[in-house]
Amino acid sequence: MRVLVTGGNRYIGLELVRLLAATGHEVTVINSHDVPLPAGVRRIHADRRIPGAFTAALAPVRDDFDAVFDNTAFVPADLEPVMDLFRGRVRHYVFTSSQAVYRRSFVQPVREDFRRHAADDDDPRKAYGVGKVRCEDLLATAWQQDGFPATWLRVGHTMGPRSPQPTRDPFFFARLEAGRPLLIPGAGHATLSLVHIHDVARLMVALLGNPNVYGQGYNVAGAECASLVGVIELIGRATGLRPRVVHVPEEIARAQRPPLVHWGEALTGTAILSIEKALRDLDWRPQYGIEAGYRDAWTWWTREGHLQYTFDYRAEDALLEQLSA
Known part of the structure; x- marks a missing residue:
């Protein structure tokens, strides 16, 4: 066509x-x-x-x-x-x-x-x-x-290579590479879909x-879903880097601008997309699980993606200092 x-x-x-x-x-x-x-x-x-x-x-x-x-x-x-x-x-x-x-x-x-x-x-x-x-x-x-x-x-x-938004995969990859903690709202038990x-x-x-x-x-959406902390653990497996998670009390997390993570579910609760209709009507089935998807994105990041983004950690450092006071 x-x-x-x-x-x-x-x-x-x-x-x-x-x-x-x-x-x-x-x-x-x-x-x-x-x-x-x-x-x-x-x-x-x-x-x-x-x-x-x-x-x-x-x-x-x-x-x-x-x-x-x-x-x-x-x-x-x-x-x-x-x-x-x-x-x-x-x-x-x-x-x-x-x-x-x-x-x-x-x-x-x-x-x-x-x-x-x-x-x-x-x-x-x-x-x-x-x-x-x-x-x-x-x-x-x-x-x-x-x-x-x-x-x-x-x-x-x-998830995947060439994100135009640094708040997606690059956000996590950069912090893991730098050995920085990952700040998430609350316990991180809310579940989300990824594709x-x-x-x-x-x-x-x-x-x-x-x-x-x-x-x-x-x-x-993909065939898999995971909690926020689960996704971060899977990103760690995909990259071979151990994530260090800091749980930020929700009342403090809600006041942060920009948000600590770009997934709204972190504060609004679980949202899992059903793909039953697509599976029924189309000759299609997701090929990538969450860990495999981030592994593919990580390959791109290590090859060229890390050259395309810059991050300012001052707000995170100030919040970490506040939490430790």
């Missing part, structure tokens, strides 16, 4: 581009950052943050694609102009959403029919998830009213062009 990928220059998007190219698809990416891409991949330069830039760049080639993977839309204002451009032209529009759409649930695992945040929730702490909810609603309405062939993917916490970016990309390719998944949302 002729596939357009928004982003496609790092992390999940780049993994997707590589897999699409390797499986024989004709791939075009649109982004604002030039990075090495597989042979034969076409690149269009445009910055989505500039109003009108995306649609202006895509309008001349709007008939060139059978499918779109939209990885860089966060609110309807990002999404709607691109949808309008490809309405009636593409056979599949796949939107990358997030597990952040879900409200806290006391029942686990979290299935696709569980409650999401209200689309009119104006709590700034939920802005990312609410933006994704609004995008999903826009796509669902377009499918119901016009047959717009959309699917949305609620991706869970990720390797290659398994996310594999699921994306697996559903491409399948009319049975139009108008549907899917959780995307």
Whole structure:
């Protein structure tokens, strides 16, 4: 198929581009950052943050694609102009959403029919998830009213090479290498789901062009879950470095900015994503467990990743001093 990928220059998007190219698809990416891409991949330069830039760049080639993977839309204002451009032209529009759409649930695992945040929730702490909810609603309405062939993917916490966020794998690798303690809120017993970016990309390719998944949302997570302290122990096994964990009282942890760890479950409680629907509907099964996923990311880190990030430990040192007083 002729596939357009928004982003496609790092992390999940780049993994997707590589897999699409390797499986024989004709791939075009649109982004604002030039990075090495597989042979034969076409690149269009445009910055989505500039109003009108995306649609202006895509309008001349709007008939060139059978499918779109939209990885860089966060609110309807990002999404709607691109949808309008490809309405009636593409056979599949796949939107990358997030597990952040879900409200806290006391029942686990979290299935696709569980409650999401209200689309009119104006709590700034939920802005990312609410933006994704609004995008999903826009796509669902377009499918119901016009047959717009959309699917949305609620991706869970990720691991793997080339994280654009230093708060993911690089956060732990850098501290383990430096022999620093890892500060976590409370006992660290809350459980979370993790998925390797290659398994996310594999699921994306697996559903491409399948009319049975139009108008549907899917959780995307790995087959394994673990508590916060369990994940840290598995990272230690993957790296061969023994983690030294410091448990920070929750009332102190809640006041820290930025948070001690980027997983919200550390303070809000367990969130395990069900992938039963994806396993039932798609020819897909996760390949990476948690330890294997971090081992793959560690290989990248030791080869080149450690050169790409810097960390400031002053706030952590001040907190450690406070805790020892």
